[in-house]
Amino acid sequence: MHDRSKMKKIIFLIPVYNDWESLIKLLGEIDSVIHNINNYKFECIIVNDSSSMEISKIIKPKNFNSLKIINMKENRGHARCNAFGLRYINSNQTYDYVIVMDGDGEDRPSEIKDLINKVMEDPTISVVAKRVKRSEGPIFQALYQIHKLITFIFTGKKINFGNYSCLTKQDINILSDKASLWSSFSGSVKKNLTQLNEVNSVRGLRYFGPSKMSLFNLILHSFSIIAVFKYTVFLRSTFMLIILSFLFKTLGLIAIVLQILIIFFNLIIFIISMRENEKAFFQSDKNVLDENEITH
Numbered sequence: 001m002h003d004r005s006k007m008k009k010i011i012f013l014i015p016v017y018n019d020w021e022s023l024i025k026l027l028g029e030i031d032s033v034i035h036n037i038n039n040y041k042f043e044c045i046i047v048n049d050s051s052s053m054e055i056s057k058i059i060k061p062k063n064f065n066s067l068k069i070i071n072m073k074e075n076r077g078h079a080r081c082n083a084f085g086l087r088y089i090n091s092n093q094t095y096d097y098v099i100v101m102d103g104d105g106e107d108r109p110s111e112i113k114d115l116i117n118k119v120m121e122d123p124t125i126s127v128v129a130k131r132v133k134r135s136e137g138p139i140f141q142a143l144y145q146i147h148k149l150i151t152f153i154f155t156g157k158k159i160n161f162g163n164y165s166c167l168t169k170q171d172i173n174i175l176s177d178k179a180s181l182w183s184s185f186s187g188s189v190k191k192n193l194t195q196l197n198e199v200n201s202v203r204g205l206r207y208f209g210p211s212k213m214s215l216f217n218l219i220l221h222s223f224s225i226i227a228v229f230k231y232t233v234f235l236r237s238t239f240m241l242i243i244l245s246f247l248f249k250t251l252g253l254i255a256i257v258l259q260i261l262i263i264f265f266n267l268i269i270f271i272i273s274m275r276e277n278e279k280a281f282f283q284s285d286k287n288v289l290d291e292n293e294i295t296h
């Protein structure tokens with residue numbers, strides 16, 4: 001028998017919008033995985049992003065100490081559910097680590113052990129799931145590579161992870177006060193945490209239904225990450241504009257077109273950076289409709 005008073009507590013944070021069928025399957029798979037993980041207590045907080053579909057009957061998995069659904073009044077989006085959830089956990093729960101994951105099956109439960117084992121190698125450093133393989137088609141994957149390239153050019157950062165991560169309490173204390181979390185989870189993690197460990201992750205297939213990551217959503221997702229580093233973007237862009245000015249005689253019209261594109265790009269980044277609304281972020285608890293504890 002394990003002394004439960006000395007066991008570390010891990011809370012799963014899962015944002016959901018209408019994917020109740022996927023969530024039920026996900027919880028079952030998580031339960032199967034954590035059944036064989038000793039020395040930990042597990043809880044789960046689901047942030048319901050004002051779903052338009054009625055909540056399905058959810059049963060608390062037997063290996064979870066608690067399961068809570070927090071229903072939001074207004075739909076705020078995936079990133080903001082994560083931001084709210086981390087602030088909520090940090091203010092209202094006792095915990096040691098938080099595992100953030102999507103509710104549709106694309107973050108594979110089979111990799112939970114990898115995250116936990118890695119964080120135990122150095123319990124003070126958070127672990128992110130580095131995406132080494134994706135399940136989408138070739139067109140999406142090509143666009144995703146372009147997104148990563150543009151992000152690197154304008155920010156100097158390689159961001160090869162999404163939400164799937166195991167965060168330490170120390171790091172959540174840091175993130176909970178950063179408004180950039182309101183705009184982009186992965187961007188804020190990369191910007192504000194000085195050290196991160198990684199485990200390789202293969203992006204899974206959605207359990208049910210088509211992916212919600214349309215071309216528009218991918219572009220918005222990309223710009224939201226880049227906007228977290230807006231001052232770096234503006235500085236690098238200024239340098240690019242100066243270089244292109246010197247190259248005008250050589251490149252001619254091409255230099256002018258590139259300068260216009262860079263200026264337009266920076267305008268978009270500036271507009272999107274306004275999503276970092278500190279007031280909305282710090283008052284996100286006012287968007288809570290109610291909380292439901294699932295006891296059986």
